[in-house]
Amino acid sequence: MSYRKKETTTVVSQEMISEGIFDLRVKTAAASDCVPGQFVGVFPPSDAHILMRPISICDADPDGQILRMVYRIAGEGTKGISKLKAGDEVKLLSVLGNGFPLETAKDKKVAVFGGGIGIPPMLYTSEKLQGISKETEIYLGYRNSDTFLADEFKPCGTVNIVSEDGSIGYKGNVLDAIRERNYRPEVIYACGPMPMLRAIKIFAEETGALAYISLEERMACGVGACLGCVCKTVHKDAHSHVNNTRICTEGPVFDAREVEI
């Protein structure tokens, strides 16, 4: 990972694509030096907010130098970010985290899972899996028929829409859908709410698939110094040797077998 800086970037565009969910594009050279599953720290416009907000990379256009983040308003900080308009300045701390190991998918049957606001990073992941995996099935879990981003996944594999209320696609959760389809992936890439990730960890154990899951936690520094965002691990972690690994640095993507969630 070479791109590591705090920089002032310019907003290219921002629009609300679903209730409370925003699509932010900024101009930065980080776009040509990032991988799926990595994230950036976006600073809210007011200095009263001293911490960055960790937001996953939804897409990157290295030619246009445009980095795309799709996020949900979770509080005052993200509310401030959502008000930024084209031409505004926004400070970023980028690029952070490890990203998904895509080479593991070489010539394998792959399942991509995204749940709720965990869907955005899976778009960039699915795009980059093209030409690597043998076959890709994508499972996108939504609350209802408001299926933001879903159409953009279509070129990347077989897209299966799942809704909690059954108003569109499969009813239930993404695991119900993959079981119904009887699809047996060899490698799994996933981001979403903790109950979904726990279920995927168990599914992978049962089926012998390798699962890479992206975790989320409240963060301060984003670079591994403050030890705010840790996750319990099976083995001793590299930093503190206490089975508490840093999500911002050793993660956010982990082999599901390595973490206690």
Next chain:
Amino acid sequence: MDTKVTIAGVELKNPVMTASGTFGSGMEYSDFVDINRLGAIVTKGVANVPWSGNPTPRVTETPSGMLNAIGLQNPGVDVFIERDLEFLKQFDTPVIVNVCGHTVEEYLEVVERLADTNASLLEINVSCPNVKQGAIAFGQKTEALFDITKRIKAVARQPIIMKLSPNVTDIAEMARAAEAAGADAVSLINTITGMKIDINRRKFVLANKTGGLSGPAIRPVAVRMVYQCANAVKIPVIGMGGIATYEDALEFIMAGATAVSVGAVNFANPYATVEIIEGIEKYLQDTGTQSVKELIGCVR
């Protein structure tokens, strides 16, 4: 123009250091700043054995600040000496090791293990509000602070800095107790104990319920306490609490701090330390001030 200051016989090329726990051992921030530029680097608290810290969430933002309840997660002094102190040998920057423990014996064990290392100074953490046993318990009563300071001083090979808690009635009294027991310097302030409640979930935001407040929100409290302590003791005072710019740093120095530490603001601006050093240099130049020492405690 002279930016050098001296703490307990250790010369710093400038008065700007990092605050313990916000900068790791420098590795994580060496992508952003040249560690050689720093007056000193103060490392994350280290105990005799690895500590796993508190459950998450451990951090949350508050207006112009943040609450943390990390709970002093650290790899223990053995790994710290082999890895972190070894890493810091490549820089021409004094290393101040922050030491923590649950009992006086644990502090003493760490201090003894550090005796023959490249640590130039030791900062004794008797003020962390996020550990159930030890830490702050030694920093809230003058008798306890006097006792632990005296016992550490008796075995320490390096000069010791006692890091004081603002969660006391009279911090100047604590500084006097540390000085009377032989401390070589005091540093302040550690974080102020705080709490945040999530009204939607009707729960505490932090798993530890309480956390330590840091960042610009606490700066005026810190400046006041530095002023009180600097006027109460003869040993050097190291000031910290929400320093974000060189102007902030100069406030602390004029209030009586010989050196300052940059903490939570490293998260907001990883270049903050070096920008502050450059700002102080420019201030000295612009105002025709020969030495930063002239500014220490100049406001009375």
